[in-house]
Amino acid sequence: MVDFFHAHQAQHYLVLAALLFALGAAGVVLRRNAIIVLMSIELMLNAVNLTFLAFARFPLVANSPMQGGFSQGHAAVFFVIATAAAEAAVGLAIIIAVFRSRTSVNVDEFDSLKL
Amino acid sequence: MNFNPGDLYGVLPALLLAAGALVLLTSEVFLRPVEPDRRYQAWVAAAFAFAGLWASLAQLGDPAQPLFAGAAVSDGFAHIVAAVVCAALFLSCIVAFSYLESLRATRGEFYALALFSASGMCLLAQATDLVVIFISLEVMSLAVYALCAYLRRGKRPAEAAFKYFILGSFASAIFLYGAAFAFGASGSTRLADLAATVRSGSATTLVYASAALLAAGFAFKVAAVPFHMWVPDVYDGAPAPVTGFMAAGVKAAAFATLVRILVSGYGEGGRWRGLIVALAYLTMLVGNLLAVPQRSVKRMLAYSSIAHAGYLLVAVAAMGTSAPRADAAGALLFYLASYGATVIGAFAVVAIIERKLALSGLGDDLSSWAGLSEKHPALAAAMSLFMISLAGVPPTAGFMAKLTVFRSAIEADLVPLAIFGVITSVAGLYYYLRVVVYVYMVPEAKADAVQGGRLLSAGLAIAGCALIVLWMGVLPGSFAALAQSGAAVFGR
Amino acid sequence: MEVSWLHLIPLLPLAGAAVCGLLGKWLPKAWLYAIALVTVLLSFCIGLTGFLRLPEEVPIFHEVAFNWFSAGSLHVDMGFLFDRLSGALTLVVTGVGFLIHVYSVGYMDEDPGYWRYFAYLNLFIAAMLTLVLGDNLVAMFVGWEGVGLCSYLLIGFWYTDEEKAYAGRKAFVVNRIGDVGFLIGIFVLFNATGSVSFAQLGVAPLTLATASIAALCLFIGAIGKSAQLPLYVWLPDAMAGPTPVSALIHAATMVTAGVYMVARMSHLYTSAPGVLALVALVGALTALWAALIGTAQNDIKRVLAYSTVSQLGFMFIGVGVGAFFAGTMHLVTHAFFKACLFLGSGAVIHGLAGEQDLRRMGGLRKYMPQTAWTFAVATVAISGIFPISGFFSKDEILAQALHTKAYDFLTLGPGGPHLTSLGTILYLVGSFTALITSFYMWRCYFLAFEGEYRGPEGVHPHESPGIMTSPLWILAALSVLSLVIGLPEPWVRGSFLEHLNWEHFTGRLFSPPRGGPPAGFSPWPGYLVALAIGWAGFGLAWLLYAPARAASGDDRFAALFPRLRNAFANKFWVDEFYDWLVVRPLWSFARGLWRIFDATIIDGLFINGSAQLVAWVAALARRFQNGDVQRYAAVTALGVLALVYAFLLRSSP
Numbered sequence A: 001m002v003d004f005f006h007a008h009q010a011q012h013y014l015v016l017a018a019l020l021f022a023l024g025a026a027g028v029v030l031r032r033n034a035i036i037v038l039m040s041i042e043l044m045l046n047a048v049n050l051t052f053l054a055f056a057r058f059p060l061v062a063n064s065p066m067q068g069g070f071s072q073g074h075a076a077v078f079f080v081i082a083t084a085a086a087e088a089a090v091g092l093a094i095i096i097a098v099f100r101s102r103t104s105v106n107v108d109e110f111d112s113l114k115l
Numbered sequence B: 001m002n003f004n005p006g007d008l009y010g011v012l013p014a015l016l017l018a019a020g021a022l023v024l025l026t027s028e029v030f031l032r033p034v035e036p037d038r039r040y041q042a043w044v045a046a047a048f049a050f051a052g053l054w055a056s057l058a059q060l061g062d063p064a065q066p067l068f069a070g071a072a073v074s075d076g077f078a079h080i081v082a083a084v085v086c087a088a089l090f091l092s093c094i095v096a097f098s099y100l101e102s103l104r105a106t107r108g109e110f111y112a113l114a115l116f117s118a119s120g121m122c123l124l125a126q127a128t129d130l131v132v133i134f135i136s137l138e139v140m141s142l143a144v145y146a147l148c149a150y151l152r153r154g155k156r157p158a159e160a161a162f163k164y165f166i167l168g169s170f171a172s173a174i175f176l177y178g179a180a181f182a183f184g185a186s187g188s189t190r191l192a193d194l195a196a197t198v199r200s201g202s203a204t205t206l207v208y209a210s211a212a213l214l215a216a217g218f219a220f221k222v223a224a225v226p227f228h229m230w231v232p233d234v235y236d237g238a239p240a241p242v243t244g245f246m247a248a249g250v251k252a253a254a255f256a257t258l259v260r261i262l263v264s265g266y267g268e269g270g271r272w273r274g275l276i277v278a279l280a281y282l283t284m285l286v287g288n289l290l291a292v293p294q295r296s297v298k299r300m301l302a303y304s305s306i307a308h309a310g311y312l313l314v315a316v317a318a319m320g321t322s323a324p325r326a327d328a329a330g331a332l333l334f335y336l337a338s339y340g341a342t343v344i345g346a347f348a349v350v351a352i353i354e355r356k357l358a359l360s361g362l363g364d365d366l367s368s369w370a371g372l373s374e375k376h377p378a379l380a381a382a383m384s385l386f387m388i389s390l391a392g393v394p395p396t397a398g399f400m401a402k403l404t405v406f407r408s409a410i411e412a413d414l415v416p417l418a419i420f421g422v423i424t425s426v427a428g429l430y431y432y433l434r435v436v437v438y439v440y441m442v443p444e445a446k447a448d449a450v451q452g453g454r455l456l457s458a459g460l461a462i463a464g465c466a467l468i469v470l471w472m473g474v475l476p477g478s479f480a481a482l483a484q485s486g487a488a489v490f491g492r
Numbered sequence C: 001m002e003v004s005w006l007h008l009i010p011l012l013p014l015a016g017a018a019v020c021g022l023l024g025k026w027l028p029k030a031w032l033y034a035i036a037l038v039t040v041l042l043s044f045c046i047g048l049t050g051f052l053r054l055p056e057e058v059p060i061f062h063e064v065a066f067n068w069f070s071a072g073s074l075h076v077d078m079g080f081l082f083d084r085l086s087g088a089l090t091l092v093v094t095g096v097g098f099l100i101h102v103y104s105v106g107y108m109d110e111d112p113g114y115w116r117y118f119a120y121l122n123l124f125i126a127a128m129l130t131l132v133l134g135d136n137l138v139a140m141f142v143g144w145e146g147v148g149l150c151s152y153l154l155i156g157f158w159y160t161d162e163e164k165a166y167a168g169r170k171a172f173v174v175n176r177i178g179d180v181g182f183l184i185g186i187f188v189l190f191n192a193t194g195s196v197s198f199a200q201l202g203v204a205p206l207t208l209a210t211a212s213i214a215a216l217c218l219f220i221g222a223i224g225k226s227a228q229l230p231l232y233v234w235l236p237d238a239m240a241g242p243t244p245v246s247a248l249i250h251a252a253t254m255v256t257a258g259v260y261m262v263a264r265m266s267h268l269y270t271s272a273p274g275v276l277a278l279v280a281l282v283g284a285l286t287a288l289w290a291a292l293i294g295t296a297q298n299d300i301k302r303v304l305a306y307s308t309v310s311q312l313g314f315m316f317i318g319v320g321v322g323a324f325f326a327g328t329m330h331l332v333t334h335a336f337f338k339a340c341l342f343l344g345s346g347a348v349i350h351g352l353a354g355e356q357d358l359r360r361m362g363g364l365r366k367y368m369p370q371t372a373w374t375f376a377v378a379t380v381a382i383s384g385i386f387p388i389s390g391f392f393s394k395d396e397i398l399a400q401a402l403h404t405k406a407y408d409f410l411t412l413g414p415g416g417p418h419l420t421s422l423g424t425i426l427y428l429v430g431s432f433t434a435l436i437t438s439f440y441m442w443r444c445y446f447l448a449f450e451g452e453y454r455g456p457e458g459v460h461p462h463e464s465p466g467i468m469t470s471p472l473w474i475l476a477a478l479s480v481l482s483l484v485i486g487l488p489e490p491w492v493r494g495s496f497l498e499h500l501n502w503e504h505f506t507g508r509l510f511s512p513p514r515g516g517p518p519a520g521f522s523p524w525p526g527y528l529v530a531l532a533i534g535w536a537g538f539g540l541a542w543l544l545y546a547p548a549r550a551a552s553g554d555d556r557f558a559a560l561f562p563r564l565r566n567a568f569a570n571k572f573w574v575d576e577f578y579d580w581l582v583v584r585p586l587w588s589f590a591r592g593l594w595r596i597f598d599a600t601i602i603d604g605l606f607i608n609g610s611a612q613l614v615a616w617v618a619a620l621a622r623r624f625q626n627g628d629v630q631r632y633a634a635v636t637a638l639g640v641l642a643l644v645y646a647f648l649l650r651s652s653p
Helices: A011-030 A034-057 A071-102 B012-030 B042-061 B076-102 B106-124 B128-146 B158-188 B192-200 B204-222 B230-237 B241-265 B271-293 B297-319 B326-360 B379-391 B396-411 B415-438 B455-474 B476-489 C008-023 C029-053 C084-107 C114-133 C135-155 C162-193 C206-224 C235-242 C242-254 C254-264 C266-271 C273-294 C300-320 C322-350 C371-383 C389-403 C422-449 C467-484 C496-500 C524-545 C556-558 C562-568 C572-624 C630-649
Strands: B065-067 B073-074 C063-070 C073-084
Touching: A011 B158, A011 C630, A034 A071, A034 B158, A071 B042, A071 B158, A071 B379, A071 C029, A071 C422, B012 B042, B012 B076, B012 B106, B012 B204, B042 B076, B042 B106, B042 B476, B042 C114, B073 B076, B073 B106, B076 B106, B076 B241, B076 B326, B076 B455, B106 B128, B106 B241, B128 B241, B128 C162, B158 B192, B158 B204, B158 B230, B158 C556, B192 B204, B192 B241, B192 C063, B204 B241, B204 B271, B204 C524, B204 C630, B230 B241, B230 B297, B230 C242, B230 C496, B230 C630, B241 B297, B241 B326, B271 B297, B271 B415, B271 C572, B271 C630, B297 B326, B297 B396, B297 B415, B326 B379, B326 B396, B326 B455, B379 B455, B379 C008, B379 C422, B396 B415, B396 B455, B396 C162, B396 C389, B396 C422, B415 C135, B415 C162, B455 C273, C008 C114, C008 C135, C029 C084, C029 C114, C063 C389, C073 C084, C073 C114, C073 C135, C084 C114, C084 C242, C084 C254, C084 C467, C114 C135, C114 C235, C114 C242, C135 C162, C135 C206, C135 C242, C162 C206, C206 C254, C206 C266, C206 C273, C206 C496, C235 C242, C235 C300, C242 C254, C242 C300, C242 C422, C254 C266, C254 C300, C254 C322, C266 C572, C273 C300, C300 C322, C300 C389, C300 C422, C322 C371, C322 C389, C322 C467, C371 C389, C371 C422, C389 C422, C389 C524, C422 C524, C467 C496
Parallel strands: none
Antiparallel strands: B065 B073, C063 C073
16 A cells, blocks of 8 residues: 555645645635636646546556546536536526625625625 | 446335426426416425435335445435434425415416425435435535525515525535545545545545544534534525425434445444534534524524524434444434425415514514414414424423433433533523513513415424324324334444 | 314414414404413313213223324334323313413403413413323423423513513523433433333333433433422522413413423333432432522512422422322422412502512502412422311322332342331421421411511502402412312322222322322321421411511510510510521521522523533634635635545445
8 A cells, every 4th residue: 555645646736736725725715706717616626637547547446346447536616516506607607696796706795695 | 337227216205205396397487478386396396305205215115225336225214214314394384385375476486496495305315426415415404595586576585595505515516525535545535435545544634634524514404513504594584385305404414424435435333423422512502502582483483493403413423332232223204304394384484473573674583483372273283283392291202212312322321411502501591491481471562473375284284293292292103113213224 | 082172272272372363463352361361271271071981991082183103113102191190290281271261361451462461371272281181291391391381481472671681591401401301211211211201111021220220311301391400490480470471370270381291201200219218319309499499589479489499399299209180289289389379460460560579578468358368378388287178188198109119129129228218208208298388388478468568669559450359369269179189198088089089089080100009008196297397387487577677566476476476576586596597597598599609600600611611612602603705615625625535435345
């Protein structure tokens, strides 16, 4: 069993993906514009895609118990991409609905619900 | 991959619900010029929900079997959860009918979205593959986000939907990251393969990191502290019938999946048990504590939903013993059903009170409940029943549910947790009974607490919920037997 | 014997409550009264029939209404158990309940919320009957919570002012503390024995530790429900509710549930002798404490409330010395005379247009003779004056305390001194309390009914209508007649009265304490002391309150004590002297007790503390739950990090 942090072909990809994921999470927490928050979430999902692909291309374990083997990682990515598209559509629609009621996409101002 | 068409029978409830959603969407397109009145849609949706309920109950006796090469499973546990979801949907459709009619907001997509989300919930309960779980999760969540934003008047619904969407997607991404790690560690996204990796003893840091991320994703959906912060705002801002459906359905599906991931994926050894115990303590404490100062009944119910997630986590923790416990799983199912019936009823009453407030875009306040018993004694009695059921006072479903959960915790050697649960649930009476006090004792402040109108269908749903709550409290035998049969897949 | 009609007893009032609560607003008044009263009366008739037909050899009716719950090893039947104890209590609950219903028809007629009132009252009776008749702890808990809920609803019935809201909250917080204990006790017992039914718990072998923990937890529940130290404070404040409610719930039935529970669980308590001693000690302390405070109260209902707390203390002494029959006997007699006293006070308040202050009453016997006479009979009973019921039941408790063998083998720590003298101490404390009881009850009577009218000018005191006075007469008669159950066994041996003797009657129901029951003592010394005490209290009250304020028109007492009367009637300094010697110290002491304990600790710490907690939590919530979605996301992210960290930490070897 190969340890996560030891020398491995996948590690560069994994570190990059982790950085992207963290960057996306930081964007969700910090950015004020609702559209950019939405994009940060997309960034997180793409970081996950990269992780899936890294593991599919440079597997850590000897063989995959699944039918189709490690290519299932590639398949997962397609599902994620499709889902992310649906998510973006719903997200944008909701942002438009919020924008209509207060002509702003500034997240800080969405605070009529509290306590 | 071999596709066996017979496997489709195993996901029949989800298919029926999805088909219902498609029927409603197409009827919206094709019938609109012919039939401008769209009230029939509520009854079509209710009919499909009932069909789903029937299908899931009919499949209950079938032997457990994997579907689609292990991506999903058809077992009693999933069928019971599906039955709870379909029953919740059925009741919510009836409640929503009168709510939307009185707000003149009946549009086609409402029921279609509800059916889609319920379809996602049913699949979620059956899924045993992380990618399938993710897709079902998104089917459920995206529809619920949209339902929250359904009412276009006022700032609150859209804002609630936005918050729910951002945080929910955030949690989904975290879950997915965990799925990717699990894939890396085991080479597979199947829970069974993951379990094999864990059992082989070659588990690495990666496996445990994935467990944490997956658990966090679903801790968010079940509203466990500290992943609970979206709950009050979303429950408060969303239309009351939607909130009731969310509280009952999303919670049931999410808990079912959490149990699947932890028990089927990360093994029966229960290394995760300590953490679930910690989450349960935290959730019971924070949920009950923060419910106390609330003056809005919806927000109070939101915190109460967090507190109930804590009690459900007690049941999950009780499953984390060396040999998995069917009685804890049965307690979980029983609790989910009883909580679902109670909370849908409670939000149905809230919906009746809220209709007027929804137009003005204001939140509700305890004062708008004053004197309800004078005008509508039956409604007041039903609300009191739901409150004491949520508080866990006999002879209601809530009491039975708490009793079984705490008992299973004691048998799993989690005595301090059970005692803490008893103490917090008794303390919870404080804020539940305050509603009863307002309903019965405070004289009416304003002249028209409740408008007349289409109370009949909501009244029927409330009566149905009240009946179930009493039935489960007084004669829980048959329900408990069902729950036990559903839980049998998790060992003795 | 298995029967199939027991469930009707609680079901009928429940049905009455449902009809009154859901349709009451639209029903004609007469119909509503008829439904509320007839359902309770029918329950009473069923109970009476069953009671008379209890088989002699095994005097038990049992009904498994349905299999309530069975999951895994937990198997709970919703069953009813009708034996001599629960049967007698059923009669008390439905009988006194019916009388109070009748009285309420007169008392609440004017109130616009009368239909809610009768719905709650019927619901209360149903819950109380469930508590009494349930054949297992869980069913008892159902009733336990039900009566608590009804009490809460009825205390706050006139929820108009802040003070009453506060009283409701107080009752609520205090009872919750007790409920936690009760629930944990059930879990402990279930965990130890695998059963919750009385039949099995009554024979289950228990280790000392388990029995002690379970008994202690259940007793915490009893302390809350039966208003014992330190949780008694809610009861005096519960007087904010309508007076018939105080009579039914806060005097005759609900508050005695704790005593009933201890008696029902006699096997458990005799298996835990340390806790048994604690029960008796708490009872004795409460009896004394509340009686002392009762001497300094001026509100007629508060006097009665403190006397209730004190009498409940007596009952706990009874069960605590292992004489379960004595405790439950006092429970029954107390139900009659205390209900009579409360309803009498209600008639006074009614006749004085809401006046509750004893200082502004006086001479009411002239205006409301029926109330005065019945009140006097009940006062005789509670002060333990021969030969009315209270004398026998209270003295049975004291005699049993004096001769008890329950503590003979109990030591204070390993190798410590034996607690053999505990029974004597209990006897002394109890006797002293009986003296004070007699004193303050007669004080109450004199201030209210004798002397000159001192009330407000415009009010014309008047007797209540017949519908309110007839229950008073019946209850007064019952207070007298119930003496037959307390007559000492040697007196009635061989006669038909033997079957009515409570000790004989409940003979096989209770487990004997570990030292065995006390045997073969003569009742006479105890009776003589008690007789002296009862009259001494009366005399003290008369000296202090009758002569000075009832200078004229008090012929009855003048005829009884002409010399005493002549000696003190016009000597004002005697009054002053007594005032200085007895009343003032007593008054300030009692006030001090009340202020330190009630006002500071309970009000300050628990009640206001809970309000503080609410404010603090609200402030905390406002800080975190400020509506900013990004703050929520940050908390979520931190939670994820914590979870990952915890998982990795646990997984590393």
